[in-house]
Amino acid sequence: MAGTRYGDAPTVGVDIGGTKVAAGVVAPDGRVLARLRTETPGRSKSPRVVEDTIVSVVEELRAEAQVRAVGVGAAGFVDERRATVLFAPHLSWREEPLREALSRRLGLPVVVENDANAAAWAEVRTGAAQGVDDVVVVNLGTGIGGAVVLGGCLYRGRHGLAGEFGHMTVVPGGHRCECGNRGCWEQYASGNALTREARELVLAESPVAEALHQAVGGDVRRITGPLVSELAGKGDRACTELIRDMGEWLGLGLANLAAAFDPELFVVGGGVSEVGELLLEPARAAFARSLTGRGYRPEARVVAAALGNEAGLVGAADLARHAFPPSEA
Template sequence: MAQDAAQRPVGDLAIGVDIGGTKVAAGIVDEQGAVVARARADTPDRSVRPKVVEDTIVGVVNELLQQAPGRIAAVGIGAAGFVAADRATIVFAPHLSWRQEPLRDRLSALIEPPIFIDNDANAAIWAEGKFGAARGETSAMMITLGTGIGGGILMNGEVIRGRFGIAGEFGHMQVVPAGHRCECGNRGCWEQYASGNALVREARSLVAANSPLARDLYERVQGDASQLTGPLVTEVAKAGDRTAIELLAEVGDWLGVGLANLAAAFDPGAFVIGGGVSAAGDLLIEPARAAFRRQLTGRGFRPEARIVRAELGNEAGMIGAADLARASVLGG
């Protein structure tokens, strides 16, 4: 059982945990945003009970606590889901089994340092604003492209969470009426067209049809479309395969359309693109920039936000969660 908060040790480091659809990644983070130790585990299947996911989190956190005894000020959890305004409850997680889950209380009973909960993209934009690609920007937005799409908003140097705590769920904006069914229950959500799942879906459809345009992809998986992954499509694209490049460009086009809509609503100075799909670099970012310019309201007569790849990579959520947790305990 965890100690009372007044008895808990306060150190100079924090642990950040990034919970995605496929992995739980954790790290010890110092005050400069550097990750000094790491741990990782696979995310349990969404069909399992929430406790199994929570036990996985506890496992990676305890592994790291053993490496820095007495020096961990707090543990920050960046979750891919809707986090309530109390920052203690996961209201809904499309890719996990959490529904009104009192995550902070459950973890606090098992983990020694204080627990801080936030959406993973909120954590990521905080990290990129303080340590990464959005340094110097008072207003910026984070778009994380992974299994789905997450979003974070930084305005006037503060993370904007909304009245109920769940602002920034851009992936579930409808961009295609009656489009692809989304795991959230609606149709035509942005993440059905500009995410890792969208990339894999389109690649698999070509391979399953034995399209001559997808010969390289077909051979890489020996005709088994189920073996195709986003990283594999990106690898093939980087090797020069025209179809894989086209698939990434299509995702980039949809990304740019959504960014133009967000620019009309929020007018940020920068969009920071993170998540696993951002590993494609300019194969994704350049088509997004082009589509953004084509779709931007008032194009040619207004300043354009920068569209940049996240500097902190897949660790932005982890770093941000740790830094927000540290600030919640120590201030700053």
């Protein structure tokens, strides 16, 4: 029968973003055995369109493996039962009973989890935090996502909404955030923040931004976080300074999280973190400067995530495996 070559009880993990659905068949040891990625079709982000896309990719993967459960990592607020997407900022999900809908259509057990929680769980199980019980994971993408693992268990909070670190206020009255507030952490330490700062530098006609100006032909709309990271990696001084500034904001936020959770380890992931030590070195320095009780307490380590873009689907699949043991699936 299909799937026996994959060994014991593979599950499917699905990672849903604002524009894509990535999925894979994942073995118990975290290996991705088959994978698919597709864009959300057309401009529609309606619940039914995204649901259809999820069903389609899972069904295609089931042709390759006899899977027994599905885990879905969704970018949004997921309730404590891991069944309903309460709110998704980049999709039209509002109080969406996703687990019930997918279970009915697929005929398989389904668990729904916040995407940052899923990615954090993958890092704990098979990635940079393997063997560590108290971990805070911070994902730097367009915004900032996060998750907390305490005592080896995901901490979701009473309503399932813990880990929204990006919306901690770090600058009262600061930059306006999409959430409606001002001065949120993600307005200073995220891909959007990096892009905004780079564009402002070019618009100010700063001579230090010449490489950025030339790279986009003077069209600031073409400046993106990945472009700034690329130029920084090539040694451009202005872009390196922008990354370092962002690292300092990152370190400040990590110090605040250390005061709240006292983890052994911080894992920094997401697309912006791919610049590595250009970001992490100033982050560690700012973290050490800002840490409450510095000099009189152990400092948490700050490391880069290990699993890259597949962390979300790997973690979702593993959470489904644990939610539905073989006797229940």
